[in-house]
Amino acid sequence: xxxxxxxxxxxxxxxxxxxxxxxxxxxxxxxxxxxxxxxxxxxxxxxxxxxxxxxxxxxxxxxxxxxxxxxxxxxxxxxxxxxxxxxxxxxxxxxxxxxxxxxxxxxxxxxxxxxxxxxxxxxxxxxxxxxxxxxxxxxxxxxxxxxxxxxxxxxxxxxxxxxxxxxxxxxxxxxxxxxxxxxxxxxxxxxxxxxxxxxxxxxxxxxxxxxxxxxxxxxxx
Numbered sequence: 656x657x658x659x660x661x662x663x664x665x666x667x668x669x670x671x672x673x674x675x676x677x678x679x680x681x682x683x684x685x686x687x688x689x690x691x692x693x694x695x696x697x698x699x700x701x702x703x704x705x706x707x708x709x710x711x712x713x714x715x716x717x718x719x720x721x722x723x724x725x726x727x728x729x730x731x732x733x734x735x736x737x738x739x740x741x742x743x744x745x746x747x748x749x750x751x752x753x754x755x756x757x758x759x760x761x762x763x764x765x766x767x768x769x770x771x772x773x774x775x776x777x778x779x780x781x782x783x784x785x786x787x788x789x790x791x792x793x794x795x796x797x798x799x800x801x802x803x804x805x806x807x808x809x810x811x812x813x814x815x816x817x818x819x820x821x822x823x824x825x826x827x828x829x830x831x832x833x834x835x836x837x838x839x840x841x842x843x844x845x846x847x848x849x850x851x852x853x854x855x856x857x858x859x860x861x862x863x864x865x866x867x868x869x870x871x872x873x874x875x876x
Contacts, residue, residue: 677809718743735761741772748776748777755787804841813845832867
């Protein structure tokens with residue numbers, strides 16, 4: 656058995672530049688909507704998609720285009736300064752109760768100033784746990800756009816991006832092999848690249864089809 660080495664789960668250097676965003680049929684509608692805020696009804700849009708689907712990346716594309724400030728919902732304090740630029744609020748499911756009233760005032764301020772508000776979440780606004788009725792009604796009125804499960808081209812691109820974020824350069828044959836074997840989901844792509852990276856570090860084996868086949872055939876390893 657090959658000796659295992661100590662390895663650490665270091666966060667990958669995720670590339671979020673606008674030129675790194677890959678558009679396919681699965682996310683084309685979301686891309687068009689997010690990059691055209693002048694067409695948003697009432698100046699806001701909810702971007703919905705599963706974890707790992709590229710919501711944060713698309714938010715950064717919006718930020719690049721508009722000069723927006725990006726906030727995490729969980730980081731919104733009980734008070735906040737009203738901005739003079741577009742705003743992105745990510746992970747709306749994590750909005751704390753004490754931040755509901757500040758977000759309500761932020762929403763109204765942006766609407767009055769005709770500044771766009773982009774919201775991201777894994778679930779639609781009707782499922783967000785918001786107790787303030789006025790805020791809940793305004794969030795539920797936001798038009799929504801969904802990122803669909805990845806098609807073949809997007810799944811391959813997501814796999815390549817996960818490898819690149821970890822500064823890994825697999826052969827194209829491995830990408831094709833993985834795309835044909837894993838579940839067609841963003842989380843599955845993230846999981847297999849993470850597993851390959853971790854196993855290669857631990858065993859010294861090269862990242863290739865042989866290692867991928869062993870992990871896919873023995874997922875409990």
